[in-house]
Amino acid sequence: MPTGYRHRQGDIVYEEDQYELTEDGRIPIPIRRTAKYKDGDTIDWLHEEGLERERTHALQSQVGVKGILLPTLDSARMWFVVIATGFAIGIAGAWLDVLVKWLGDLREGRCSYGFFYNSNACCSGLDPGEVCQEWQSWGDYFNVHSMFGHSLLQASIYVVLAIVFAGSAALLVVTYAPLAFHTGIPEIKAILGGYVFDAFLTPWILLIKALGLALAVASGLSLGKEGPLVHVACCVAYFLSRLFKEFRHNEAQKRKILAAAAAAGVSVAFGSPLGGVLFGLEELDTFANESDVMWRGFVASAVAAVSLQWVNPFGTAKLVLFQIPWVILGIIGGILGSLLIRLNVEIALRRNALLRQWPILEVVCVSAVTAAVSYLIVFARYRWPIRIYRFSDQYLRVQTSELVANLFQECDPAKGDYHGLCNPTATAENVFLLCLTAVLKIILTAWTFGMMVPAGIFLPTIGIGACLGRAMGLIMQSLYRAYPTAWMFLSCPPDPSVRCISPGFYAVIGASAMLGGVTRMTISLVVILFELTGALSHVLPIMICVMTSKWVGDAMGKDGIYSVWIAMRRYPWLPPVDYRDRGETGANLMKPLSEVVVIEDAVTTVGELKALLARHQYHGFPIVDKQDELVGYATRQELLTVLDGLQLDETEEDMQKKCTFSKHRLRVPAEERVDLSNALEDSIIQLRKEVPQELVVSMFQKLNLRQILFTHAGKLTGLVTKRDVVNLLTNHFPHAAALPQDSSHPQLS
């Protein structure tokens, strides 16, 4: 073939696959090698994601126990690095604070009984008002007593030390690690965006940056430690990630770790775990790519804040021991939240099957039952013990918002007791009643959510969680009263009459746990509960609890209540999950050309086009030429409008005119054609069908596409629509499309 080989219909037919059989009949498995980037490169995310995909695919396809164990181990490694980074940066941040404080104080004086104490540590243990004699200014230390001499000495030492600190910081940076200057955030932003700059993250930079930072801050220069701490955190994460091959060899994975580390860095720098996650989100723009990254940032940030508080040499270690009941509440919340979702689904399905015709009757009955449970047991007071009456009156009759507000409140004798909730002699009874209320509310809520009334799930869920949390708080309180010296209460005074456990605070924690289990939200949940309750000290416990509850809940089923309802009603919504295929390509997802309705450029007549538009309700049609070469894509709507605009008659002659969309029109005499090229869309995205399925899914998720056309060498080979992708992502859900939309609402085309 002298004019060049063409793959043409009618020619010899070849396998269209990129990787066809080799001559000896083997299927060559493409062995992906790690791309080695030089500093200054930009990484190829698609390539790196492809590598990761092949790696996880290889892990999952292992047979037997290995097939289960290896992927688990793999995700454990990721979490290990994330948590270890958070831990390390929390400790590093704490010690950096100590160093800075000491260096800073050194400009003014020294501690008489130990050179390495800062002024606070030196003067600790004094009564209020007592003057600290142990901290000596340099003037006192050198016994300079004249006013002028004293001031001169102080000022000289101050200025000289400031210059020495700043100078040595600069010397260190210039000599050993010029890249450790400045804040580092611009570079981190670039690195997270794909810039390769490994020289910026070496252990050497880590050391110089941390040391230089302490010196620079102590020198009194007008600078802060926040940005540099983010850089330090990323260096730590880089160092830890080098321990594992999968991060060392995959630039995309490495960046996911770094994003979490950056969040931890801000968390420590400001003592603001929420702020850390949001900084990563907004300023580093890392989480737009993957929801899991936000989740990891959340965990790293919380771990860093906890370890900062734990080491905090100025503070106490109070926080850590109390975390056990929070984690338990988180686990309970995760389990009960998943149960509530399942119960709600079951009831929705039953309702759809049995009660469909009597929606008002259903509402009336449920409201009667709710009211009866909440109120009518009042009559039982004549026979049942008074407690049951009090229970019904106490926890179910009041509006949930009032109940929640009261459960969140601490017991305060001045404010009065809320239905005996603070009565220390009735703990067992209160715990029982609170648990009973929670169970009843779970059943009522699962039934109510989905009836024909406007209904939100948030408040009832908060109510359930608050009951459970308060019950846990009461249990802890009575444990403390019984065993005030147990190891769990080490940080409490050993005198049980002192208030150390706050049941109201446990109610908040319980509410977050339950809400986390039902909605699977993370950061917004923490902020909402935090704004609801208002105490800053609640942030970290709420975060820990939401973390646990989401982990446990996700293990019992990935979807939150809203996603479940979307799947049941079959809305075309793409969950922002990180989809991983198992080796499938676009070819597995696409509708092949043979099943696609296409318009043939310069072949299809106006009459045929009109018939086609009348017959098929698809949103749009690809336009191809005779050889299936893709000419373009036009929506049904545009085609109809352009056709209308041409004002063709219904004559035989007009109906026989060819529709042309491209320069192919020149093949057809001018009087035998109509030009429809205005109907073509500008923005067509083409892929080859060999692309991994995850890339197709991620393009739909991120670019909000409606369809992708698949071509090979210019020829249309198939089509994927959003509906196909939605089906792919929701088909794991057992009741997908179980609740078809109301007949008043048109089905999706």
Place this chain on the structure above:
Amino acid sequence: MPTGYRHRQGDIVYEEDQYELTEDGRIPIPIRRTAKYKDGDTIDWLHEEGLERERTHALQSQVGVKGILLPTLDSARMWFVVIATGFAIGIAGAWLDVLVKWLGDLREGRCSYGFFYNSNACCSGLDPGEVCQEWQSWGDYFNVHSMFGHSLLQASIYVVLAIVFAGSAALLVVTYAPLAFHTGIPEIKAILGGYVFDAFLTPWILLIKALGLALAVASGLSLGKEGPLVHVACCVAYFLSRLFKEFRHNEAQKRKILAAAAAAGVSVAFGSPLGGVLFGLEELDTFANESDVMWRGFVASAVAAVSLQWVNPFGTAKLVLFQIPWVILGIIGGILGSLLIRLNVEIALRRNALLRQWPILEVVCVSAVTAAVSYLIVFARYRWPIRIYRFSDQYLRVQTSELVANLFQECDPAKGDYHGLCNPTATAENVFLLCLTAVLKIILTAWTFGMMVPAGIFLPTIGIGACLGRAMGLIMQSLYRAYPTAWMFLSCPPDPSVRCISPGFYAVIGASAMLGGVTRMTISLVVILFELTGALSHVLPIMICVMTSKWVGDAMGKDGIYSVWIAMRRYPWLPPVDYRDRGETGANLMKPLSEVVVIEDAVTTVGELKALLARHQYHGFPIVDKQDELVGYATRQELLTVLDGLQLDETEEDMQKKCTFSKHRLRVPAEERVDLSNALEDSIIQLRKEVPQELVVSMFQKLNLRQILFTHAGKLTGLVTKRDVVNLLTNHFPHAAALPQDSSHPQLS
């Protein structure tokens, strides 16, 4: 041409553009029509964005005043709808609360002096401990005195009213608006994701949902009002957006408004403005697509919270009048923040030109100056007034973190006065000193940030802002002391000895304003400052202030300090901005085929390939066949690895072998070729060069691509790399690439 028309090199050459000249020589401007979607469709975002692009392009291309005025008016319309929605939903939420409270109380009794008062309103104005006589239970009202009869009556009315409320809610929903049932969040998620469901957002649904919600909540069913309020907010936004053609006719624009409305809905439902933004972010997944959407959600959420507080019939209108100084602080912060950025850039450029060789000397000098300004003025006490000494000692010598902590603190006689800051007789002096400190700190910070020491910008910025804010607070305080009855202080008691203005709180506001101006962050800034200061009541003022400061700052230059440094150092980072082209297409951005180094499949020999790899340091090369048809893409690295794996000799014979990548290999005898198909990448994204430039940019931003190949009918026409896109997005910045990276760091290929 009997076998079908082919656009082939050597054939007749046609314009490659989709919209070529028509036969009569006119350039046909494609008139985009509005796609009319039916309910149940999924919108085509690319199409809608294309429409919006053409519309804004048409607006911008207007000549004269119109060309300036119309785009401004256009963005004003968007903000009008966002703010009006926030306002409306705040008011709606407040009145819904009133209705629910009244209906709920009605189940228990009525107010003796007016049927329409709820129990709280009925019993307001009582002294603590006084028993409310005005609120009558139904038993009292109907004069039933027997214990049993009273209980029976109360219970019956309670249950009957609960059933009546729930039943009428269900009746309303079933009869008039079946879509108003349930929470509405799954549908809102689907709609924001592109599902067309206009029937879900009608005014009728709005009415029934709001009324039904009040009835359902009042009936005591186990449900909350949060989700439905989000639905109501979206209905309001939909209604308001219908007023303007550009939202009515553009589904993508409409969804941007709806996303902001959803945030406002959560803000009102929970009284949690931050939570609203984050809910939109996390659960509705709306902001992943565009950073502006988050910003609009932020504004809508804040406006809704303000108007909720304003109407709040149970509360006071205290908040509103104080917002004027906050807004002024926001404006000052925006201006000074921009100035700080410019100053920093100027100094960085000077440093690069003049001081490059003496980095350590520079640090030493600046630290000496800083220390001197901060300390040495101590000697001036002998000549200068004592005040200057105090100033230096007070505000500059202490570490910034300590200064900030003290400025944030309220004056409390028990805690002692911080260097006379609380002395009411020295207000003018304090204001002067605070402003002087701020100015000095701006200069020192602009100089320090960029020197060869690790340096963060956050803390100094907070310090500057806190000084300014505290100064403003002192001014307000003295104004209040002078004119306690002025209209601005209406909500304060008219007695000036009462504390009504908190200068410490103003310092927090000032810090947010300054930080907003320097970093241009929004939500993470609010959270960080909030966690730093810890008082919940600060959230809304901080939000308002950050809003103002960002608006003002953006008007003076779009980029925050980090983006400016990234641009100066020319890192390949893509800002997540919403890029709008002015009609350019991919063709304007791409490097055309003639300038692209390609490998020819089955033509290029091994020797040539090796020479090519040695000569060009590009990351990868497109592979084409003789007719420029795209075969694939291979990275330099992969090619080198595969070549290495083949273990070819350096013999003439081996060097003459052809490199084959595809089935074209069959053209070459087996002994004359080497198979390099393993080096091909799976994931190639192809576009046509007619696609709008904004789509190309957005694909790079969202998919993290490294390159996009442009093809036409299967033939390679050009290539765009990330670097091209970065240059496009940063070329508006005057000093782009002004600070080349250090020579120790390799230049970007």
